[in-house]
Amino acid sequence: MNDTTRDDTPRNDEAALLPPVNVIEDAAGITLYADLPGVPKDKLNLQLDADTLSIEGELVLAMPEGMSASYAEVNLPRYRRTFTLSKELDSEQAVAEFHDGVLKLRIPKAAHAQPRKIAIQAA
Amino acid sequence: MMYRSLFPRDLFAEFDRLQRELQQGIGLSPSIRGASRGFPAMNVGSAPQSVEIYAFAPGVDPASLDLQVEKGVLTISGERAPDASPEKSTVHIDERFAGRFRRTVTLPDDVDLNQVVARYQDGVLRISVPRSEAAQPRRITIK
Numbered sequence: 001m002n003d004t005t006r007d008d009t010p011r012n013d014e015a016a017l018l019p020p021v022n023v024i025e026d027a028a029g030i031t032l033y034a035d036l037p038g039v040p041k042d043k044l045n046l047q048l049d050a051d052t053l054s055i056e057g058e059l060v061l062a063m064p065e066g067m068s069a070s071y072a073e074v075n076l077p078r079y080r081r082t083f084t085l086s087k088e089l090d091s092e093q094a095v096a097e098f099h100d101g102v103l104k105l106r107i108p109k110a111a112h113a114q115p116r117k118i119a120i121q122a123a
Numbered sequence: 124m125m126y127r128s129l130f131p132r133d134l135f136a137e138f139d140r141l142q143r144e145l146q147q148g149i150g151l152s153p154s155i156r157g158a159s160r161g162f163p164a165m166n167v168g169s170a171p172q173s174v175e176i177y178a179f180a181p182g183v184d185p186a187s188l189d190l191q192v193e194k195g196v197l198t199i200s201g202e203r204a205p206d207a208s209p210e211k212s213t214v215h216i217d218e219r220f221a222g223r224f225r226r227t228v229t230l231p232d233d234v235d236l237n238q239v240v241a242r243y244q245d246g247v248l249r250i251s252v253p254r255s256e257a258a259q260p261r262r263i264t265i266k
Contacts, residue, residue: 020218026209033206035219037163037179037246061177061247067170074164074179101181101246 016080019055027115029108030089036079037101044098046105048091054082055103088113162220163199163248167228171260174252176228181246188248192236199248200225233257 022033032053036044039057047054057079069075085091090110097104163180178199180188188201205221208214230236235255242249 020220021216022206022214022219023216024206024208024212024214026212030215031206033219035181035246037181038177040245060245061166062244062249063168064170064173064175064251067168067175069166070169071165071167074166074177100183100243101179 014078015076016056016078017074017076019057019079019081021081027109029106032083032103032105032107034081034103034105035101036098036103038074039079039101041098044103046096046103048085048094048107050091051085051087052082053085053091053105053107054080056080161226162203162224163226165226165228169231172254174231174234174254176250176252178226178248178250179246180224180243180248183243183246183248185243185248188243190239190241190250192230192239195230195232197228197230197250197252198225199227199250 019034019036021035024031024033034055036055036057038059038061040060043058043060045054045056047056059074059077059079085107088109089107091107094105094107096106163178163183165179166177168175168177176197180199180201180203183201183203188199191198191200200223202223203221206219230252233254234252236252238253240251
């Protein structure tokens with residue numbers, strides 16, 4: 001047994017905000033959009049393996065010295081959400097973009113799972 | 124009396140009361156302007172030199188945001204465009220806000236509304252409203 005497992009992995013017991021997402025599927029793949037406002041690019045952690053996608057981001061807000069919160073709707077320092085992927089998605093070919101707190105992740109379907117039109121031959 | 128009501132004090136009214144009490148207990152007193160949650164989510168911070176307002180509005184073009192102050196009420200409004208949906212697509216999850224939005228914050232009295240600074244970074248609009256000179260803490264020297 002190896003006790004010194006990866007220390008940089010996110011600890012899932014810490015409370016996190018659930019980012020709202022949109023998931024749109026078309027013939028060639030799936031597009032996921034997630035709202036992660038306040039997360040700089042270097043604090044976004046995307047993990048995509050064969051059957052799970054995990055999104056984790058840490059909020060960084062510039063604050064003046066001596067500030068105290070008088071009202072807070074965003075009251076946790078991180079976002080986290082996990083999805084189970086289906087087999088026909090090719091996670092190796094996924095492409096992610098992150099601008100102004102919006103993540104756009106495109107996961108294409110594996111070539112064999114793409115719809116094909118079958119030509120019918122005349123008898 | 125033989126008859127006893129099954130719901131002695133109306134169970135559902137009791138649940139409502141319990142929920143209200145819980146909300147009050149954790150400091151979630153509802154705003155007079157209605158639903159306290161919406162888009163963009165907001166945080167307000169109080170510092171000795173300024174009041175800081177954070178509006179969590181990801182994916183909004185800063186040029187389309189409108190900020191106005193009138194009679195001590197700050198209004199943030201704008202619009203967020205829906206995602207492009209290709210032809211023959213299926214929407215499986217649709218949780219993100221799209222469309223026009225508008226939220227207001229009541230500012231304290233001791234701020235200088237002529238020096239409001241707003242910046243948009245990583246999807247967060249941060250509005251700094253400095254406190255007026257007279258309201259800032261000062262050390263008084265004793266002669």
